[in-house]
Amino acid sequence: MTSRRLLPILAVLAAAVAGPARAELLYVIQNDNIYSYDVSLGSASAIAASRQNVLVGSPYVQASYGMAFDSTGSFYVSSMGSAGSGSWVAKFDAYGNYVSQITELMNGPLAVAVDSADNLYVLDVGPHPAVVKYTSAGAVYGSIANLPIPSSLAVSGAGDIYVGFYVDKGDRIKMYGSDMMPTGTISSDTNWVNGLAIGPSGNLYSVDSFGYIDVFTASGGYLQQLGNGNPNDLTTPVFDSAGNLYLFTGSDSISIAKFSASGAYQFSWSVGTYATAMTYGPVLVPEPSAYAMAIGGIVIVAWRSLRQRGRRDRSA
Numbered sequence: 001m002t003s004r005r006l007l008p009i010l011a012v013l014a015a016a017v018a019g020p021a022r023a024e025l026l027y028v029i030q031n032d033n034i035y036s037y038d039v040s041l042g043s044a045s046a047i048a049a050s051r052q053n054v055l056v057g058s059p060y061v062q063a064s065y066g067m068a069f070d071s072t073g074s075f076y077v078s079s080m081g082s083a084g085s086g087s088w089v090a091k092f093d094a095y096g097n098y099v100s101q102i103t104e105l106m107n108g109p110l111a112v113a114v115d116s117a118d119n120l121y122v123l124d125v126g127p128h129p130a131v132v133k134y135t136s137a138g139a140v141y142g143s144i145a146n147l148p149i150p151s152s153l154a155v156s157g158a159g160d161i162y163v164g165f166y167v168d169k170g171d172r173i174k175m176y177g178s179d180m181m182p183t184g185t186i187s188s189d190t191n192w193v194n195g196l197a198i199g200p201s202g203n204l205y206s207v208d209s210f211g212y213i214d215v216f217t218a219s220g221g222y223l224q225q226l227g228n229g230n231p232n233d234l235t236t237p238v239f240d241s242a243g244n245l246y247l248f249t250g251s252d253s254i255s256i257a258k259f260s261a262s263g264a265y266q267f268s269w270s271v272g273t274y275a276t277a278m279t280y281g282p283v284l285v286p287e288p289s290a291y292a293m294a295i296g297g298i299v300i301v302a303w304r305s306l307r308q309r310g311r312r313d314r315s316a
Helices: 003-018 044-049 288-315
Strands: 025-030 033-038 052-055 066-069 075-079 088-092 098-102 109-114 120-124 130-134 140-144 150-155 161-165 173-176 182-186 195-198 204-207 212-216 222-227 234-239 245-249 253-259 265-273 275-281
Touching (some): 025 253, 025 265, 033 265, 066 120, 066 275, 075 109, 088 109, 120 150, 161 195, 204 234, 245 275
Parallel strands (some): 150 195, 195 234
Antiparallel strands (some): 025 033, 025 275, 033 052, 066 075, 109 120, 130 140, 150 161, 195 204, 245 253, 253 265
């Protein structure tokens, strides 16, 4: 076989290994199912059309309000469960397969977060609200107890913890170190904190019930306010790799709005009704069998191509 004949085959193989241009996926929990949207696409209509099923009809996703990825591409989903079924946080691998669930100290898991060491943090709003930290193996590391009406959770890569509260006055955000000891509070115009998130630069973003986003330094220093004052803006802001920001908007008919890193509105698209949470994460890895099928297809195409060329060479 000449090197010239190898070139097309190698090109096909290289393209298969490299795959298509990398997607930027936003994962949305909706009606106890999880869907993804490719936010690397350039328009609202294209993003809406990119919707894919991730977990639909899974018994481990019930009354779910939180989702977070770890460094391996595995992800956690918090579930309040149905009547009489208890509560849990379920872990899925990078293929979307169920792995295990954590039930210890679970009474009403609302939000979940993961730090750079793959420790898991759960904001539990049950009868005794707390933030519980679990190791990557699922063992309880410690907890922050006696939290009055907590609403939201954010954790930095280093394990610094921020908890938001549904209060009109006083300390609306409390800060804790990686040892889970208090490090400070934030009292500001942020009112009834609906969601917290760590931005790409390490700043803290807080969404209030009036639709504004207050931005603070990691130590709690006030920086600026973003948003349009729409009181229907809901829950936690999410960032993509370029620092663009995404928020739920609306009440009955839910949409996702995209803002630039500076807070300028870009566009929005509808996701239907009753969306409860979203997160940005890696593209789920295809099952190994999918790679085997792809390679098999490449081999067949290459073999047929060589046969056809050999026949042409003999007849020439």
